[in-house]
Amino acid sequence: MSSAKQRAPIWEQTRLRGVELLRNPRLNRGMAFTEEERERLGLRGLLPARVLDMEAQKMRIMENLRRCATDLDRYVQLISLLQRNEALFFRVLIDNVTELMPYVYTPTVGEACQRFGHIFKTPRGLFISYADRGRVRQLLDNWPEADVSVIVATDGERILGLGDLGASGMGIPIGKLLLYVACGGIMPEKTLPVMLDVGTENFEMLDDPLYPGLLQRRVRGEEYDAFVEEFVLAVKDKWGEKCLIQWEDFANANAFRLLQRFRHVQCSFNDDIQGTAAVALAGLLGALRMPRVPSQLRQHRFLFYGAGSAGLGIADLIVAYMLKHGEAADEAEARERCWFVDSKGLIYRGRALVTDEKARYAHAVPAERLLEHGTAADGGHGNVAAADGARTTPQRRIELEDAVRMLRPTGLIGVSTIPKAFTHSILSYMASYQERPIVFALSNPTSKSECTAREAYEFTDARAVFASGSPFDPVVIRAEGGAEEQRFLPGQANNSYCFPGCGFGVVMAGATCFTDAMFLDAANAVAGMVQAEDLESGRVFPPLEKIREVSARIAVAVANEAHRAGYATKSGSGPKGTFTFEDACQWQYDPVYGI
Numbered sequence: 001m002s003s004a005k006q007r008a009p010i011w012e013q014t015r016l017r018g019v020e021l022l023r024n025p026r027l028n029r030g031m032a033f034t035e036e037e038r039e040r041l042g043l044r045g046l047l048p049a050r051v052l053d054m055e056a057q058k059m060r061i062m063e064n065l066r067r068c069a070t071d072l073d074r075y076v077q078l079i080s081l082l083q084r085n086e087a088l089f090f091r092v093l094i095d096n097v098t099e100l101m102p103y104v105y106t107p108t109v110g111e112a113c114q115r116f117g118h119i120f121k122t123p124r125g126l127f128i129s130y131a132d133r134g135r136v137r138q139l140l141d142n143w144p145e146a147d148v149s150v151i152v153a154t155d156g157e158r159i160l161g162l163g164d165l166g167a168s169g170m171g172i173p174i175g176k177l178l179l180y181v182a183c184g185g186i187m188p189e190k191t192l193p194v195m196l197d198v199g200t201e202n203f204e205m206l207d208d209p210l211y212p213g214l215l216q217r218r219v220r221g222e223e224y225d226a227f228v229e230e231f232v233l234a235v236k237d238k239w240g241e242k243c244l245i246q247w248e249d250f251a252n253a254n255a256f257r258l259l260q261r262f263r264h265v266q267c268s269f270n271d272d273i274q275g276t277a278a279v280a281l282a283g284l285l286g287a288l289r290m291p292r293v294p295s296q297l298r299q300h301r302f303l304f305y306g307a308g309s310a311g312l313g314i315a316d317l318i319v320a321y322m323l324k325h326g327e328a329a330d331e332a333e334a335r336e337r338c339w340f341v342d343s344k345g346l347i348y349r350g351r352a353l354v355t356d357e358k359a360r361y362a363h364a365v366p367a368e369r370l371l372e373h374g375t376a377a378d379g380g381h382g383n384v385a386a387a388d389g390a391r392t393t394p395q396r397r398i399e400l401e402d403a404v405r406m407l408r409p410t411g412l413i414g415v416s417t418i419p420k421a422f423t424h425s426i427l428s429y430m431a432s433y434q435e436r437p438i439v440f441a442l443s444n445p446t447s448k449s450e451c452t453a454r455e456a457y458e459f460t461d462a463r464a465v466f467a468s469g470s471p472f473d474p475v476v477i478r479a480e481g482g483a484e485e486q487r488f489l490p491g492q493a494n495n496s497y498c499f500p501g502c503g504f505g506v507v508m509a510g511a512t513c514f515t516d517a518m519f520l521d522a523a524n525a526v527a528g529m530v531q532a533e534d535l536e537s538g539r540v541f542p543p544l545e546k547i548r549e550v551s552a553r554i555a556v557a558v559a560n561e562a563h564r565a566g567y568a569t570k571s572g573s574g575p576k577g578t579f580t581f582e583d584a585c586q587w588q589y590d591p592v593y594g595i
């Protein structure tokens, strides 16, 4: 996070003058144009006489935002600021990140996506629809920026926990890339949001006269894969293999396959699988430093509620960490620490309807325990494989609460999209055998959270180590029999802590591949920034105010891993070309701006 990257003064950047300049969001400075600039750029008379510096304009923006009646109104105001004065937008966002992130990101961005066709006039980014197949490369040429470094692409099928929103899901790539700039320090013009519009199964959207996407049901199968491949190859051809593609909010059935298929074709990663894993592991590493929490992962048993992209990604990184740090003899032993409940109940060895991805975490459960806890999923008349795989017994369905009672996990990780699933009964039971139960309710947006921060603390007698995907306000609570009230600052376990720094790191190194090892390093970098005072306040993450420093540290770690593994095409200023903190030169709002 050394000296800030900056652009040349406006008059060197453009030949635009007068009204045209004021209408260009990248160059417009509104009332901050100085007397000299107004003279030189033909702006006299087009602006009120007073010159207002950025601080004054920032104050005006914040005043207006705070006066808005709803969060969606705040979102709309912020996006319209972005569309008229980019430098001021990012300055406002960077300087007020804790207050404003919930509007440009989760939870409000979820609502913005649901209302996308109704609120957007000229959305940022490229809409590449299935109707454009065969000419995707030409569409990329329509994008006005010559040099793109980071693309966030979605097909809108699993937008947060809100399901299939089709082309309206474009709010997510837009929001993620705003964080790449504000939190990571990537230059705005190097970012590109992409909607791969292949239709939607959301009939409400299809019936909405303002729905902006293709009016058809989703393309699937080989046609779908060929379309995504055409996109990847077009990106490679136009911007090279180092142009990072972040896959975002794809349905589980596509997410793992696309990641594997393209990760060695183009520098790319899946944020929901890998970015989420890094942030959750960072939070767990923070939790291990809390008083009265067993300090090694191998002393824990994690029960995941939800076995999709996020859950399996987190478990895989826990396993990778344990193996790297000698906490398990082999993968099987490490995987035993992670158990899963999906929409069909607990995943155990021999259970039906378990995909290959999930099967890696299907552990043996003695048949008598299944009989004790489960209900016959088929009314008791089934004839499927037994838990020990040897005999045939009726298939048992084990619900979350029974799984908790059976396994007595030390940590419960919610990635299910099912609100209120972490009930009083479940959490108070965990607090009965575990001094400090770890409770991560990671589903987004807030309406989908498995429990609120207050519930987590209240139901565990203020002993939970809590984090959530969407932000919660501080909670003030008195433990039973406690003399004083305690104030907890719940941490936000959201991949937004990681992806901006991760992306910045691969761009800094010019990496040609994004490896799993880089996510381990990213997790360590975040965990390394957690201070004793954060832990004392109940937060297992550094405060959001430090996000740019967190991102810079992640970036250095990721770039150095790229260097070590031979994927870096650039060198840093450290010994043997390694990267240092000074190399992490982040973009700032334009320092030329203002007086």
Ligand SMILES: NC(=O)C1=CN([C@@H]2O[C@H](COP(=O)(O)OP(=O)(O)OC[C@H]3O[C@@H](n4cnc5c(N)ncnc54)[C@H](OP(=O)(O)O)[C@@H]3O)[C@@H](O)[C@H]2O)C=CC1
Pocket (backbone or CB within 6 Å): 158, 159, 160, 161, 162, 251, 252, 271, 272, 276, 279, 305, 306, 307, 308, 309, 310, 311, 341, 342, 343, 344, 345, 414, 415, 416, 417, 418, 442, 443, 444, 445, 448, 468, 469, 470, 493, 494, 495, 496
């Ligand atoms: N905090 C963060 O940074 C992140 C949070 N998330 C959030 O996590 C949630 C899940 O995301 P993701 O993993 O990508 O989604 P997926 O669709 O890949 O997975 C969802 C999982 O939840 C399970 N599930 C659905 N309904 C139930 C139910 N009634 N009972 C038990 N399990 C159920 C599904 O079961 P089945 O497999 O049987 O269908 C599936 O395993 C979303 O809300 C998302 O916003 C995601 C990424 C990052």
Ligand SMILES: CC(=O)C(=O)O
Pocket (backbone or CB within 6 Å): 106, 159, 160, 161, 249, 271, 272, 443, 444, 469, 494, 495, 496
């Ligand atoms: C945060 C995020 O990526 C999600 O909820 O999908």
Ligand SMILES: [Mg+2]
Pocket (backbone or CB within 6 Å): 160, 248, 249, 271, 272
């Ligand atoms: Mg996501």
